[in-house]
Amino acid sequence: MEKLDQLLTEARNPATANLDQLSTLDLLQTMHDADRDVLTAVERELPHIAQAIDAIVARLDNGGRLFYVGAGTSGRLGVLDASECPPTYNTPPELVQGLIAGGDVALRRSVERAEDDASQGQRDLEAHAFSGKDVLVGIAASGRTPYVLGGLDYACSLGAATIGLSCVPNSQVAQRAEIAITPATGPEVVTGSTRMKAGTATKLVLNMLSTASLVRLGYVYGNLMVNVQPTNVKLRDRAARIIATLTDVSHEKAAALLDEAGSVKTAIVMQRLGLSRAEAETKLQAAKGRLRIALA
Known part of the structure; x- marks a missing residue:
């Protein structure tokens, strides 16, 4: 394994x-200039990111389910991305999951030695019944974290899709x-502080992996969040606006449709195709929840 002082992320800038x-x-201008490197670095990886998204969508x-494993900043970013999927897209909580070395306590307080235990990476996946149907994204800025490597090795042994x-x-x-x-992303502004450029690149890639995968799976229609759940005033208003936009009815009529249908997608199918709630729900189920297919 490469020595730490030979890693690109540990080099002095x-x-x-x-x-x-x-x-x-x-000082701020220097930091900002350094961050420009991040966009270029991520852009070069777009073909590989696309390949990963196709693998995630297929599973x-x-x-299957999507898992992120990481330690420190990498782990926290994985947990963050996973935790934002249910409120944004109403995904089941088990669909996208983030695991961090040291457990949830490590989200707030650093558990430094947890990342050195490769076997714990496997045990954490086993505890979540990880299987060959699933996808594992191993996240490590340095590319050498034992916890992540242990998880990847276990996932490979099961035949799961693996992304590094x-x-x-x-x-x-x-x-x-x-x-x-x-x-x-190259040497950091503060030597070895991978929560900076490396962390920003990681966040951008995770945004792409989850968002693009859920778009491909029908959680988005056009650029509208059609799986949104009206659980508060703001989200109810957004849901009604989405229905109004896609059915060309008034906001008041859209709100009434939402009450009748129980969900944004069902309301849209009911109005566009002249169906009952039960008929619309059956059509959506046959389309695996993809609104565009149901409307076609």
Whole structure:
């Protein structure tokens, strides 16, 4: 395994060597300039990200689930992305899950040595009944975290789809996964602080993996959040606006349709196709919840 001081994420950045001597404005400009590298690094990986999304969609469409595993910042970002799927798209809570070395306590307080236990990566997946039908995204900025490698090895042994997300080319994570996503963001502004450029790149990639996968699975129509659940005033208003937009009725009529249908997609199918609630729900079920297919 490559030594830490040889990793790209641990190298010193010559552009920030005098960071502590800069004015506040110059300090911020330096950080901002460094962040430009992140977009370029992620853009280079778009073909691999697309390949990963196709693999995720294929598994989720056939009863599988998506898991993220990581430690420290990488783990927290995975848990964050997973936890935002249910409120945004009304996904079942088990569909996208994030696991972090050290457990949930590590979300708020660093559990430094937890990442060094490769066997714990496997045990955490076993505790969630991870199977060959599922997808595992192993996240490690350095590409060498034992907890993540242990999880990837276990997932591979089951025949699950595996994706390695790291910021170091040819890393252990990249080599052990079927699909490698490697936005090489280079040396950090503060040496070794991978919560910065590497963390930003990781967040961007995770946004793409979950969002694009759920778009492909029919959780979005056009750019509208048609799976939104009207659980508060703001979301009820959004749901009514979506129905009004896609059925060309007034906001008041859309709100009434929502009450009658119980969901945005059912309301739209009822109004567009002139169906009862039961008929609309049957049509959506046959289309695996994909509104565009149901309307066609």
